[in-house]
Every structure is written in structure tokens, then in C-alpha cells.
Amino acid sequence: MKKIQLSATFKIHQGKEAAFKDLVPQCISRVKANETGAERYEWYFNSEGTVCHVLETYADSKAVLAHVANVGELLGKAFAISDFEGDMYGTLSEELKEAISTLPITCYSLYQAL
Numbered sequence: 001m002k003k004i005q006l007s008a009t010f011k012i013h014q015g016k017e018a019a020f021k022d023l024v025p026q027c028i029s030r031v032k033a034n035e036t037g038a039e040r041y042e043w044y045f046n047s048e049g050t051v052c053h054v055l056e057t058y059a060d061s062k063a064v065l066a067h068v069a070n071v072g073e074l075l076g077k078a079f080a081i082s083d084f085e086g087d088m089y090g091t092l093s094e095e096l097k098e099a100i101s102t103l104p105i106t107c108y109s110l111y112q113a114l
Contacts (some may be wrong), residue, residue: 002060003039004090006105010052016081017049023078024052027071034070037063052082061093068099 012020024043031038040057058064068075078084086105097107 002091004058004061004064004088004092004096005040006054006056006058006064006086006088008054008056008084008086010054010078010082010084012050012052012082014050020052020078020081021045021049023074027074030071030074031067035063035067037066061090061096064092064096065099 010020028041028043031041037059038056039059040055042055044053044055045051056067058067084104086103088100088105088107089110091109092100092107100107
């Protein structure tokens with residue numbers, strides 16, 4: 001299976017909720033315009049607006065790398081005003097593993113599925 005799934009969690013710093021939310025439509029717009037390999041890109045907030053979960057699915061590792069290149073500047077802004085952690089699922093290319101090696105992302109390989 002080539003698809004890569006990602007669950008990203010951003011714990012937004014106090015007082016930065018509005019600034020964080022301003023980044024969301026910018027990210028979505030860039031993904032829509034430039035990423036054919038992005039299959040799912042959904043942003044969810046808790047009721048207080050202090051925690052954001054992003055659920056993402058990409059066609060393959062190459063599509064994830066394209067995503068990072070496309071929205072990297074905006075992600076940097078999000079990282080500056082939140083605490084980030086993520087879980088990535090799938091068979092990652094060596095290039096993708098290297099690209100995310102400094103990020104707090106836990107990777108999981110598929111064991112069994114339907």
C-alpha cells in the first residue's frame with residue numbers, strides 16, 4: 001500500500017488561537033491549488049479552540065514531500081505558536097523518513113488489514 005496517512009495534533013499556545021486559525025484557510029488554499037496527491041486534508045478544533053487535529057491522506061511518500069514543500073512556510077508559523085506532534089501510517093520512502101526525522105512524528109507500518 002502506497003498511501004500515507006497522517007494525524008497531526010497542534011496544542012495552540014494561549015492567546016494564539018486566532019493567529020493559528022488564520023493559517024488554516026491559507027494551508028487549504030495552497031493544498032487545493034498545488035497538490036494532486038493530497039486525498040484528505042481535514043482540520044478539526046476542540047470546543048475551546050485550543051487543540052487542532054489535522055487528518056491527512058496522501059497518495060504516496062512523494063505526495064507528502066510535495067505537501068511539506070508547498071506549505072512548509074505556513075507549517076513553520078503554526079509550529080511557532082503551538083506544540084506539534086504527529087502519527088504517520090504507511091510505508092515511508094527513505095527520503096520521507098529523512099525529511100521528517102527531526103519532527104516529533106511517530107511512524108507506524110501496516111501489520112494487517114482487510
